[in-house]
Amino acid sequence: MTTVAEQTVVEATMTEAETVMRDRFVDTAYELLAEDPRTAVVLADISADSFSEASRRHPDRVVNVGIREQLMVGVAGGLALAGLRPVVHTYAPFLVERAYEQIKLDLDHQDVTAVLVSVGASYDRPEAGRTHLSPADVALIDTLHGWTVHVPGHPDEVPPLLRAAVAGDGAVYLRLSTMANSRPYGGDGSLRVVRDAGPGAPLLVAVGPLLDESLAAVAGRDVTVAYTHRPRPFDTAGLRALAGTEVILVEPYLAGTSSRMVSEALADRPHRLLALGVGRQDLRRYGTADDHSRWHGLDAAGLRRSVDAFLG
Template identity: 60%
Template sequence: MTGFALLTATQQPAPTPPDQRERFYALLPELLASDPRAVALLADIGAGYVDAGPAVADRVINVGIREQLLVSAAGGLALTGMRPIVHTFAPFLVERPYEQVKLDLGHQDVGALLVSAGASYDMAGAGETHFGPRDVALLDTLDGWTVHVPGHADEAQAQLRAALPGDDRVYVRLSGASNARPYGTGPGMTVLRRGNRGTVVAVGPLADRTLAAVEDLDVTVLYAPTVRPFDAATLRSTLSEPDVVLVEPYLAGTSVRRVAEALPDVRHRVLGLGVGTAELRRYGSPADHDAAHGLDADGIRRSVTRFLS
C-alpha cells in the first residue's frame, strides 16, 4: 500500500477529551428535572445550546445581555426558595455584576450555583472583554464561596450534580482546556506523585502539563479540582521540603495566601504561577497566551526548576 502508514495502537492519536461547556449544556435539563427548585438563568450565552424540553422549559429564563440583572434575579429567586443555576462567560458572571454578587447573594445570605465558561482566555480572538483571569481572586474577597476548577468534563459533571441540592454559594469554572482523564472531583486534593524536594499544586486543567513539566524532578504533585475551601490538611500531610509551587489557570498568586494560612508554623517559600497582570494586546490563541504567561509545559518547568534550585 503505497503512500499509507498504518498506525499501531501506541501511535494512534490520543482521543480528544470531552468539552466541559458542552457537557454542562447537555446536563442542564437533567439537573432541572431532578430538582423542582432548580431554575436556569442565562444572559443569551448558551441559550441556543440548551435543549430543555417541554417538561422544564418554564424554568429556563434568558434575561438577555443584562448581567447585573442576571445575578439580581438569581438573588430574588433564591429568596423564594428556588435554586438558581446562573451561566455566562467568566468576566460577565463575576466581574461585571460584582456588586450584585456581593449584595444580592452574599449580603442577603442566599445561595446560587454560578457556572462560567471561557476561563481566562478560551475566547482569545474576542480580546480583553472576554478574558476572565480575575474571577477566583474577586470571589476571594467575599465570604462563603465554594470554588470548583474542574480539569475534565467528568469532574465538572460530578461537581455540578453535587452542588445542586444545597443552598450555598458555589462557583464552577468551566474551561476549554482539559486533562486527558479525570483525576478527582474534590473537595480534597489528590496526590498524583510523591517526591522529596518540594510540592507542586496543579489546579484543574493544568495537571497534565504540570506532570509533563516536572516529569524528572523529585517533587510531590497534588491535584486540586476544588480550590475553595483550600485543602490545607493534604498539603501539610504530604509536605517534604517547605517549598510550594502553585500552578493556577487564573491570576498568578491567587492562592498564595491560602498556603500561608495552611502553614502558619512552618517557615516556607511559595511560588504562585498563573496568568500575569500585564495585558497582552495581540489576541493570538489560548496556546499563545499559555506560553506568554509561562503556563505551557516548558514555562512551568523553567519556573519550577529555577525556584527549587
C-alpha cells in the same frame, strides 16, 4: 453590557474544545431541571440555544434575561428568595467581573445562594479581545465569604460537581474551560497525590486543567505533584500533610490567588512558595489560548523554567 454583535460572534465561533465541558454542563443541567423542581437556570443569551428544549419543557424555571448580565444575577437572587436553586450561566468576565456588585448585594447581602457556572476561563477566547479574558474571576469571588470554587480539569468531572452543587445550599462557582487534562481525577477536591517523590520532596499543587502541563514540567525531577479541582475551600490539612519546605502553586487564573491560603496553612513552618499563574500585565494581544499559555509561562516549558529557577 455585551453587544448583540459580540454575543453573535461568541456563539458562532465556539470551538469544539470549548463545547466539551459546556455541553456536559448543559446536559446535566437539563437532567436536573427534570429531576428536581427546585432547580432553575438563568441565562443572558449565552448558551440560550442549548437550553431551548429545556425552556420549552420548563418555561417557569429556565429564564433568559437577554444581554443583561447584572439583571441575570438579580433574578437569581429573587429566585433563591422564593426557594429555588438558581444555576446562573454565561462567560466568566460577564458573570463575575461585570455582575460582581449584584453577586455581592443580590446574593451575599440578602443571605441567599446560587450556583454560578462560567465558560471562557482566563483566556479561552483571546481572539474575541480583552472583553472575554477573565484571569481575575477567582480572586474576585475570593473577596466574598463562604464560597466554594471548583475548577474541573476534565469534562467528566463536571457532572458530579454540578449535581453536588445544586443538591447543596451553599454558594458555588463552577469554572469551565477549553483546557483539559488527559484523564479525570474527580474526588471531593481534597489534595490528591498523582506523583509521589517521597518525604521532604518539594510539593507542586496543580489546580484544574494545568495538571498535565505540571507533570510534564517536573519530569525527571524529585517533585511530588498533587491535584485539586477545588481551590476554595483549599485543602489546608492535606497541604500540611504533604508539604516540606518548598511549595509550588500552579493555578490557571491570576498568579498568587491562593498564596495566602498556603502561607496561612504553613505559618508555623519555615517554607518557600512559588506561585505561578496568569500574569497581571495586560498583554494587549489576541493570539490563541495556547499562545497565552506560553506567554504567561503556563505551558510545560515555561513551568519547567520557573520550577528550575526556584529549586536551583
